[in-house]
Amino acid sequence: GHVRNFSSSPSLNVIQNVTVVGGGLMGSGIAQVAAQAGQNVTIIDVKPELLEKAQKSIKSNLVRVAKKTFKDDAAKAEQFVKDSFDRIKVSTKIEDGANVDLIVEAIVEKLDAKQELFKKLDDLSPEHTIFASNTSSISINEICSGIKRKDRFGGLHFFNPVPVMRLLEVIKGDDISEATYQAMMAWGKSVGKTCITCKDTPGFVVNRLLGPYSAEALRMYERGDASKEDIDIGMKLGAGYPMGPFELADYTGLDTNKFALQVMYEKTGNPVFEPIPLLHKMVEEGKLGIKTGEGFYKYNKNKFHYRK
Ligand code: NAI
Incomplete structure (x- = not known):
C-alpha cells in the first residue's frame, strides 16, 4: 500500500x-x-x-x-x-x-x-x-x-x-x-x-449517559413500578436497544456497574449517580451477573454467554 x-x-x-x-x-x-x-x-x-x-x-x-x-x-x-x-x-x-x-x-x-x-x-x-x-x-x-x-x-x-x-x-x-x-x-x-x-470528563460519553439510565432502571424495579423483565422488553422493543438495562448490567457485571456509578457520583456530585441500595446488596451477596452465574437473571456458567 x-x-x-x-x-x-x-x-x-x-x-x-x-x-x-x-x-x-x-x-x-x-x-x-x-x-x-x-x-x-x-x-x-x-x-x-x-x-x-x-x-x-x-x-x-x-x-x-x-x-x-x-x-x-x-x-x-x-x-x-x-x-x-x-x-x-x-x-x-x-x-x-x-x-x-x-x-x-x-x-x-x-x-x-x-x-x-x-x-x-x-x-x-x-x-x-x-x-x-x-x-x-x-x-x-x-x-x-x-x-x-x-x-x-x-x-x-x-x-x-x-x-x-x-x-x-x-x-x-x-x-x-x-x-x-x-x-x-x-x-x-x-x-x-x-x-x-x-x-477528559467523568464517564466520557457512553458511560456518562448509561449511568443515569441504568440507575433509574434499578430504581424503577426497586419501587416496584414494573418487573425487570418488562423493563428489559420495554427498552428493547420500544427504544430499539439490543439489551435491556438488567441484561446489560448482568453482562457488564454488577460490581463494575456499582463502581462506575460511584466514581461518577464522587466526581460530579450529580444525584442521579447516588448509591442504589439494591445494587449494593446484590454485589455483597456475590450476585455479579453472568460471570458468577447469577445477577438479575440466572445463567449456566458453563455456557458461552459472550463474556470470558
Ligand atoms: P483484566 O483484569 O481482564 O486485565 C488486566 C490485565 O492487566 C491482567 O491480565 C493483569 O495481569 C494485567 N496487569 C495488571 N497490572 C499490570 C502491570 N503493571 N503491567 C502489565 N500488566 C498488568 O481487566 P480488563 O477488564 O481488561 O480492564 C483493563 C482496563 O480496561 C481497565 O483500565 C478498565 O477500566 C478498562 N476497561 C474495561 C472495560 C470492561 O468492560 N472490562 C471496558 C473499557 C475499559
Missing part, C-alpha cells in the same frame, strides 16, 4: 507497531483488532499464564472472524488466522514493548499502577511513541501527570467485546497535540472502529 511519511511530524506516521500492556479481557481484544488490521503487536502482561490465556482467546476469536469473513474459502480463512496470529508477540518484560509507534495500556484500573507504568515507559520509549490509556473511570490528565510527553498522550476507550463493538472513544487530555489526536483517530479507523471524541 501507499504509506505517507510525515517526516516533520513523527506522530503522524502511519502506526504499524503497537504494544498493548495488560493482556486481560480488553487488552487481548485490542491486540486482536490491531493484528487483524495487519499491524505488529506486542502484548505485555505481568503474569505469563495470562499471556497464554490471551493467546488462546485471540486464536479462537480469530477463527470465528475468519469463518464469517471467508465463508466459502477455508484456505483463505486459515491463512488469515495464521497471518494475524503470527503478528502477535508476547512478553512479561516491559522493555520488549517500549520501542513502538503506539502503546495502549489496559492494566488494572488503579491510578498509581498506571502512573508508574507510564513513567517507566516514558524513559524507555523513543520520542515518537504515542501513549494511550483504555481506562473507563480514571482521568486522562491524572494518569499522564508524571510524564514528560503529555502532548503525546490520550485516552483510547474501547468497548467490550473489543472485536465486536464498533465504537472507540478518543479522549483529549488538556495537553494532547493536534498531531497526536489525529494519529489516534487514524489508528482507530485503521483497526475498524468508528471514533468519537470527547474531553
Whole structure:
C-alpha cells in the first residue's frame, strides 16, 4: 500500500507497531483488532499464564472472524488466522514493548499502577511513541501527570467485546497535540472502529449517559413500578436497544456497574449517580451477573454467554 511519511511530524506516521500492556479481557481484544488490521503487536502482561490465556482467546476469536469473513474459502480463512496470529508477540518484560509507534495500556484500573507504568515507559520509549490509556473511570490528565510527553498522550476507550463493538472513544487530555489526536483517530479507523471524541470528563460519553439510565432502571424495579423483565422488553422493543438495562448490567457485571456509578457520583456530585441500595446488596451477596452465574437473571456458567 501507499504509506505517507510525515517526516516533520513523527506522530503522524502511519502506526504499524503497537504494544498493548495488560493482556486481560480488553487488552487481548485490542491486540486482536490491531493484528487483524495487519499491524505488529506486542502484548505485555505481568503474569505469563495470562499471556497464554490471551493467546488462546485471540486464536479462537480469530477463527470465528475468519469463518464469517471467508465463508466459502477455508484456505483463505486459515491463512488469515495464521497471518494475524503470527503478528502477535508476547512478553512479561516491559522493555520488549517500549520501542513502538503506539502503546495502549489496559492494566488494572488503579491510578498509581498506571502512573508508574507510564513513567517507566516514558524513559524507555523513543520520542515518537504515542501513549494511550483504555481506562473507563480514571482521568486522562491524572494518569499522564508524571510524564514528560503529555502532548503525546490520550485516552483510547474501547468497548467490550473489543472485536465486536464498533465504537472507540478518543479522549483529549488538556495537553494532547493536534498531531497526536489525529494519529489516534487514524489508528482507530485503521483497526475498524468508528471514533468519537470527547474531553477528559467523568464517564466520557457512553458511560456518562448509561449511568443515569441504568440507575433509574434499578430504581424503577426497586419501587416496584414494573418487573425487570418488562423493563428489559420495554427498552428493547420500544427504544430499539439490543439489551435491556438488567441484561446489560448482568453482562457488564454488577460490581463494575456499582463502581462506575460511584466514581461518577464522587466526581460530579450529580444525584442521579447516588448509591442504589439494591445494587449494593446484590454485589455483597456475590450476585455479579453472568460471570458468577447469577445477577438479575440466572445463567449456566458453563455456557458461552459472550463474556470470558
Ligand atoms: P483484566 O483484569 O481482564 O486485565 C488486566 C490485565 O492487566 C491482567 O491480565 C493483569 O495481569 C494485567 N496487569 C495488571 N497490572 C499490570 C502491570 N503493571 N503491567 C502489565 N500488566 C498488568 O481487566 P480488563 O477488564 O481488561 O480492564 C483493563 C482496563 O480496561 C481497565 O483500565 C478498565 O477500566 C478498562 N476497561 C474495561 C472495560 C470492561 O468492560 N472490562 C471496558 C473499557 C475499559
